[in-house]
Amino acid sequence: MAQDSGGLFSDYQFWMCKLSVWGQASTLETQQDTCHHLPQFQEFLRQMYEALKEMDSSTVIERFPTIDQLLAKTCWNPFILAYDESQKFLIWCLCCLINKEPQNSGELKLNSWTRRLLSHILSAFRLNIKEVGLFTQSLGYAPVDYYPSLLKNMVLSLLSELRENHLNGFNTQRQMAPERVRSLSRVCVPLVTLPDFEPLVEALLTYHGHEPQEMLWPEFFDAVNEAFLLKKISLSKSAIVCLWLRHLPSLEKAMLHLFEKLTSSERNFLRRIECFIKDSLLPEAACHPAIFRMVDEMFRYALLETDGAPEVLATIQVFTWCFVETLEKENKQLKFTLKTYFPYASPSLVMVLLQYPKDIPQSLWHQPLKHISEMLREIVEDQTHRSYGGPFESWFLFVHFGGWADIAAEQLLMSEGEPPDALLWLLAFSYSPRDGSQKRAQTMVEVKSVLGRLMKLLRRPTLSARELQTAAGESQGGDPRPPACRQLIRCLLLNFLLWAPGGHAVAREVIALMAQTDEVTHEIIGFLDQTLYRWDRLCVEAPTSRKLARELLTELHAKV
Known part of the structure; x- marks a missing residue:
């Protein structure tokens, strides 16, 4: 709003008095006074709209009980209504x-x-209002009956004009002139939220002439997009796809709107993130490859700008799940079309990443993990595969299907004998993609050492928190290992607490020793939430572990 509600209410009273004095501006004095005050009144109407658009209709009536009188007086003053700006703000209100x-x-x-x-x-200003009155009266219509029908008929007429005509099987393609289409879109800007105009809005969005330049006004796209994002208009998926394909700023605003919803409230669990993402209609629109590529590029920038923030990583992963589910419903040949969405990635790697773990027996999960690790390692460390981009591009692709990294951490604790190098490499790369081969190898050695100590404790029925802290390589004097390595080891230790028989009893004590900072506490909350979300999706049966994870998540969330 341009000013506070107190100031607006004071102005409201002033203009109500003015409008009562002006009436229909039938005298020279009222006409002159109306013209003199018109700029200020138009600014008042704009401020009124800014206030009204934030309220529902019942709140409007509660806050401004005489709003109908004010707007009606304005509508019947020809000296106000003669100006386009007045009409626009009045229609918006x-x-x-x-x-x-x-x-x-x-x-x-x-x-x-x-x-x-x-x-x-x-x-009123297309035909003289008196002429309209005489015409309708002669037909036996009262204005109260005529005007709503006029509005509907006007929309139907414009719709039929926009559509191509087919006569006797021949396509006559009576295209509306580009100037008329452009003018029509401009007229519709203040009307996009009016239910009677929704068919016309949809028709304009999906209308394609033969002009090389965009025919619709940018302000029309902006108005429709804002109305859609604020749930003031219902549009079909095809109309939304056309909107975002024809007007990139609208797609960017839709993505920013999603990010704002994810960051403006309290820390979001993945179920809540999934609801926000599905509600945005972005996964459905992203079935069009061009929109997917643009959305994916925005995720890339968000990831780079936040230096790989966990919230962004989680959002990309959930978005990909929602997108793939939608794509599967629309296209049964999914694995043959994904190269359209990831054109710079290895098609065989994308196909392996796309394998849904739920469709594979849990005892065989190590096989696709090994395959994924080998393919990624070859692309990242072999100079002959630079056509698929550097380590970041491979990691960014892997982030989309990040559930495999979480499964790898669990599999390492459940594997018999020596930890597989393939899974160690996959986790080291997942947690620190910027590391070179030598540094990654050092991380693998450190993680392997920690795993060896944890595996010795895995079958013990009773454990102490200090034993586990020592096994994880933590000490009172601080941990000299790189942050990514420490985070990876915390992930393994948390998995140990959920799966080891003796880990359940000491889980709270171990987590209390780990969560010495807010950052680590949030990291543990994220791990527990992501684990429960993944178990639900994969239908993992682990009632005891699931119960513990839920309790820990509830307790930690209550503390932050």
Whole structure:
């Protein structure tokens, strides 16, 4: 809002008095006074709209009980309505009064009244209002009946004009002139939230002429996108795809809107992130490869800007799950089309990453993990595969299917004998993709050593927290290992607590020793949430471990 509610309410009272004095500006004195104050009144209407658009219709009536009188007086003053700016702000204010799901007779009555005023505004300056009145009276119609029908018929007429005509089997393609389409989109800017105009909005979004340049006004795209993001309009998937394909700023705003929802509230669990993502319609729209590529590029920038923030990593992973689920419903030949979405990645690697663990027996999960690790290692460390990008590109691809890294950590604790080098490399790369081969090898040696000590404790029925802390290589004087290595070892230790029989009894004590900072506490919360989310998706049966993970998550979340 341009000013506080107190100032706006004071202005509201002032202009209500002015409008009552002006009436229909029938005298020279009222006409002059109207013209003199018109710029200030137009600014007041703009501020009113900024306030009204943040409220639902019932709140509007509660805050401004005489709003209908103010807007009606404005509508019937020809010296105000003669100006485009006045019409625009007035229409916007009226659209805010429309309740898309009226619950009672009062709301139905308000909707009907509002539509009549909108019809009046749209028709009054196309034909002389007196001529319209005489014409409708001669046909036996009262204005109360005529104006709503005029609005609907106007929309139907424009819809039929936009559509191609087919006569006798021959396509006559009577295309609307580009200038008219552009003008129509401009007229619709303040009307996009009006239910009667939704068919026309959809038709404009999906209309394609033969012009090389975009025909629709950028402001039209902006208005439709804002209305969609704020749930003020319902559009089909095809219309949204057209909107985001034709106007990249709208897609960027949709992504920013999603990120704002994810960061503006308390720390989000993955189930909540999934709801936000599905509600955004982005996974469905991303089935169009061009939109997927643009969305993916925005995720890449977000990842780089936040230096791989856990929240961004989780969002990319959940988005990919939602996207793949949607794509599978629409395209049964999924594995043959993914190269369209990941054109710079190894097609065989994408196909292996895409294998859904739920469809593979748990005893065989080590096989695709080994294959993924070998393929990634060859691409990252073999100079002959630079066509697939550097380590970051391979890691960014792996992030999309990051559930495999979590499974690898579990598999390391469950494997018999020596920890497989393939899984060690996969985890070392996943947690620190920037490391070179030598540094990654050092991490693998450190993790292998920790795993060896943990495996000796795995079958023991009773354990102490200090024993586990020592096995993890932590000491009172601090941990000299790189941050990524420490994080990886914490992941293994947390998995140990969930799976080892003796780990359950000391889990709270061990976590209390680990969670010495808010950063580590949030990391542990993220691990537990992601583990439960993955178990649910894969239908992992581990009732005791699941119960412990839920309890720990609830307790830690209550502390932060």
